[in-house]
Every structure is written in structure tokens, then in C-alpha cells.
Amino acid sequence: MADLNMSVTELKRCVLVKLSGRIDSSKAGEVERVFQDLESQGRFRIVLDMSEVEYISSAFLRVLITHMKKAKRFNRGNIYLAAMPPRIRDVFELSGLLPVFKVYDTVVEAVGDW
């Protein structure tokens, strides 16, 4: 029910992007636009706060992979994933993609790792 909400906070060494609600395949484009904005500002060190994400589909994973590849190019950054709810983690696991992500239990740990 909860629609997608996004907030961006610029921290000293990285950008914290908090996603909340449902990211179905029709909403993955909205997340993509946030990544594109950050890229155009030259910001590639990103922490995704997933704690309030209720739903994702493969379209979100596709966006994530695409922009993680861009972020890591020239060693300039990465997208860290923090505080994934169990059901969201299940989807990552099902995708087989978990090994390629840096995953943190808490936002503090992820931000602290930059």
C-alpha cells in the first residue's frame, strides 16, 4: 500500500539514499532517476538504507546492477546496501546476486565503512 518514497542526505564521505515503501517494476525508474542525478553530480559513493522497503522486483535489481557498475568504474565508488528486511533479502538471495553486493546490517556500519 505504502507508495515509494525516497530521501537523499549528503554526508561527509558518502550519500545516504533512503528508500521506503513498495518498489514494483513500474517504480524502479524513479529509483534510477535518483542514481542518474547523483552520477551527474559526480557522486558515486552511495549507501542505500533499505530498512523501510516493503517490496522489490527484478526491475529494481536491474537498476541496482547497472548503476553499481557505473559507480565502481575507475574505482570511484560503490553502492552499499544497508538494513535489508528479511523478505527483501530473500529476493536478493533468490536472484543469486547477493555475492556481488556489499551488505551491512545497519546504516551506521555501511556509512562508517566509507
Place this chain on the structure above:
Amino acid sequence: MADLNMSVTELKRCVLVKLSGRIDSSKAGEVERVFQDLESQGRFRIVLDMSEVEYISSAFLRVLITHMKKAKRFNRGNIYLAAMPPRIRDVFELSGLLPVFKVYDTVVEAVGDW
């Protein structure tokens, strides 16, 4: 969604019955049992706190009329209605029965009238 809940509080001069949730036609019998219990204890002065009632049907009105008639017999009591939400009041109005009820805006006013 909220199922029917009922609580009975014995006050000095009357009994306060609080109904909460949905009273559909399959639940009116549960309310009836409360009135029957009170009648068997010789308690006929009743205030119904309706503030948290979300839904009623004609079956509830039927129960109310039946037991109000019993309560008023020999001048021994009545069932006062207090704190009706607007949509519940609409149903009473639609039934044309509003004139036969004693209706109070607040539980305090109803209890204070005994």
C-alpha cells in the same frame, strides 16, 4: 476489519456497555446475549457506548428494539445510546427509529441522566 468487542462496567446507577468494531448481522446475536445476561441479573438501566462501533445492520437495530422494550417494561429501565459516530447515526436515521431512542452526545451525559 476490527472484530466485535464488548465490555460491561457496573456503575452505581446503571450499567455501561461498550461495543467496539463491526456488528454485522452474524454478530448481533453476541450483543443480544449481553442484554440477556443483564436482564437475568435484573439490570435494566443501560448506557450503550457506541463511540467505537464501525458498522451495524438492521439485525442490531432489531436486537436493540427488542431489549429496549423489555428494559422499559414496568418502568424499570431503558437503553440509552451515547457517542454515536456519524455513519452509525446515519443508519439509525435511515431506519426511522431515531425518535424512539434516547440519544446522548457523550457517555458522561448519558450516565449522568440516570
Place this chain on the structure above:
Amino acid sequence: MNTAEIVFASDLANLSAALDFVRAQCRFAGASDDETFACELATDEACTNIIEHAYQGRKDGEIRLTCLWADEVFIIRLHDRGQPFDPTAVAVPPRAARLEDVEIGGLGLHFMRSLMDEIRFEFDPAGGNTLTMVKRLSHGAAAPREPR
């Protein structure tokens, strides 16, 4: 026209779930809270009549509840194979000013007629009884959630 249909036995124990079902479809169709309440109450009265009168208390009769909706309209259809009756013979209950004069019962059909924009009974000796109730939707307060 979108549809949703459930079939259940003529047992009052099934009523709450049937009303939950109607409410879910109303929400989905973008009905307002008032319109949803009206549809639920009309369904409640209609189902209760089918259980008590058409099936005369038998708990194993079949009731088929169908919701149909489009942008501006929500339709509830109830089908049973119990006794038919003559709805034109059922009058609005007289208004009583004194409790002593209030007759018990007779409100169900009055509620259905008042709350819905249109109600229609069809009695087919072979096919059973069908009640169709129509509610126009305003889409005033909430945005319609109907895909289009």
C-alpha cells in the same frame, strides 16, 4: 467490466468474510468510504434475507456473490436457489414515534433500496433467484485505483 466472485454456504458464519470480500473490491474500485459502507450494508441485508427467508435457515444452500465494476459503477449480484418471494409486496416499514408501536423487522429491504441506486430481483424457477444492486461511484474524495 471487472469482476470478483465467491461462492459460500448459506450459514451466517460466512457473512463476515463475504462482507470483507465486498469491502476489498469496493476499495479496489475506488469507492469512497460512504459508498463502501452502503455496499456492505446492502450485501449484509441481502445475504441475511437469503439465509433466513430464501433458504429458511438451512445452512447448506449455495450463495454466489459477484462484484462487477467499471469506472463509475459498482454492481453486487447475489444468486441463490431458495424460495422466491414477491418484493413488491414488501412495504416501507411505517415510522413509529413511540417504542410500543415499533414493529420488529422489515428494515432490510428498505435499507437495500435506500442505500443503492438501483435494485432488481429476478426469479427463475429453473435457474434460481438473482438480486442485482447497483451503486454509482462518485470518485470524489479518493483517486480511483482502477487500472485503465
Place this chain on the structure above:
Amino acid sequence: MNTAEIVFASDLANLSAALDFVRAQCRFAGASDDETFACELATDEACTNIIEHAYQGRKDGEIRLTCLWADEVFIIRLHDRGQPFDPTAVAVPPRAARLEDVEIGGLGLHFMRSLMDEIRFEFDPAGGNTLTMVKRLSHGAAAPREPR
């Protein structure tokens, strides 16, 4: 068997409402939260494929979404009139240990197959394409709200 059906245009803008619809029927059928999530995600992937591949981005194709359920089973059926395809030719995407090796895409069908107990495609040149996905319901945690 209970049913609920909506018809909508092949526009991603309709997807969220279609998922709301599936969720409402799952809740009503007494599906657990996990089963509901699985049904939603499989429907999401299936609809997205129909929009992107079967209708190749056209927004005016017709998609018919039907939910059918009984005590122990929830079935989602999707019908379209776009391009057919050969699902047996779609392999599970290879697992990649390094980001550089990850191929973009190919997860949708894998999700549908993994999350549902059974999926079946039928392609009829005259009648169109029908996808049927079956989820068995445990009725473990929550009490079934299905009338019986």
C-alpha cells in the same frame, strides 16, 4: 472455486493497481504474508514481461488478470494477445561471483518459477497467450478467511 478478474491496458502505469488487486484477493483467500508476497512478485514479473516483450512496449494491449482460489490453492491467470515466445528456451541466469560478470536481465522468469509451485504457458494463435501460475496455500499462520 472463487474468482476475481480485472482487465487493463498494457501500460506500466497500471501495474501498481493490478498488484493491489492480487494482494486483496490473496488476503481474502487467507494466504500468509509470504505467500502473498510471492504471488505479487510473480504477477509483477509476468505483467512486466507481457508489457515489455509480448506487447513490445505498446500501451494499448489488453491484459486480463484472473485470480481463482479455493481452500488450499491460489491461481493467477494472465491473458494477452501479444507475441508468443518459447519459455523452454529461457535458462536460469548463470550465478556470477563478480559484478563484472553479471548479465543484466533474465531474472523475471526465474522468479516466477521459483516463487510459484507451478507455472504453465499456453499459446493459441487465435485465442492469445495464457499464463497460469499456481501457489499452494499453507493456512499456517493466519486463520483462513475464506467462507466455507
